[in-house]
Amino acid sequence: MKTSFLKKSLVAIAAAAGMMGTAQATLIIGSMSVGFGSVEISLGEIDWNPPLNPGIDLVPTYGQLFTSPIGATGVFNGVNGFVGVTNGLVQDMSANPADANFMPVGVQPAPVNFLKFAAQPNWQFLVTDLVAGTIPGTPYLLTQAGNNVSATITVNGFTCDAGADTVCDAADDKTLFTGILSAQYTNTTIAALQAAVLGGQTLANNTWSATIEAYQIPEPTSLALAGLALAGIGLSMRRRARG
Numbered sequence: 001m002k003t004s005f006l007k008k009s010l011v012a013i014a015a016a017a018g019m020m021g022t023a024q025a026t027l028i029i030g031s032m033s034v035g036f037g038s039v040e041i042s043l044g045e046i047d048w049n050p051p052l053n054p055g056i057d058l059v060p061t062y063g064q065l066f067t068s069p070i071g072a073t074g075v076f077n078g079v080n081g082f083v084g085v086t087n088g089l090v091q092d093m094s095a096n097p098a099d100a101n102f103m104p105v106g107v108q109p110a111p112v113n114f115l116k117f118a119a120q121p122n123w124q125f126l127v128t129d130l131v132a133g134t135i136p137g138t139p140y141l142l143t144q145a146g147n148n149v150s151a152t153i154t155v156n157g158f159t160c161d162a163g164a165d166t167v168c169d170a171a172d173d174k175t176l177f178t179g180i181l182s183a184q185y186t187n188t189t190i191a192a193l194q195a196a197v198l199g200g201q202t203l204a205n206n207t208w209s210a211t212i213e214a215y216q217i218p219e220p221t222s223l224a225l226a227g228l229a230l231a232g233i234g235l236s237m238r239r240r241a242r243g
Contacts, residue, residue, distance in 0.1 A: 034065050036181070091103075091113065154180050159177050175214045179211065183207065
């Protein structure tokens with residue numbers, strides 16, 4: 001009898017949670033693979049291309065990106081009424097505050113709309129944190145593997161379906177997202193790449209790829225409701241045991 005009561009209670013909680021999830025079915029949740037055009041890297045700048053936009057830019061500039069349907073999950077695979085994602089744009093990155101592409105290492109002064117997708121023009125992927133890399137002041141982490149070097153850039157932030165007004169506000173659905181961008185440099189060393197960048201050189205163009213995942217953090221109200229439900233189950237079971 002107790003077991004049956006517990007099962008029924010848990011089913012009720014699951015159903016309630018399902019209803020809450022259904023009410024927020026338009027959230028951007030899932031993962032995807034992204035490819036970029038070759039990238040030009042200097043000490044204070046990362047330019048995705050085409051096109052290349054070296055130097056100080058007065059307005060944000062962008063390179064091209066393309067998505068792969070392989071392994072896409074959630075809203076990125078084009079189900080549940082969504083178009084999915086297609087080719088789009090990735091904002092260039094600069095460590096210069098005078099540049100419109102300013103995206104310093106660490107917490108951003110203001111969220112940067114880093115990724116844009118042609119099929120979902122109202123979606124925004126806003127970077128709030130750019131993880132520090134191997135060379136001070138840069139975001140690329142270098143790892144030696146034999147005669148080759150892997151470079152990774154990690155961004156964290158939130159997504160927003162901004163709607164027709166293109167302004168992300170309190171009325172819009174939001175989720176968190178993280179992205180790992182990576183490339184490989186063959187037949188070289190970390191020391192050689194560091195020397196080149198610190199010496200004012202630009203690294204040879206190289207193709208980068210990324211894994212992007214958007215995910216939802218349980219809302220405090222949902223957690224509180226689940227906690228109250230479990231507390232109620234415990235109280236009911238104690239009363240039944242006494243009876």
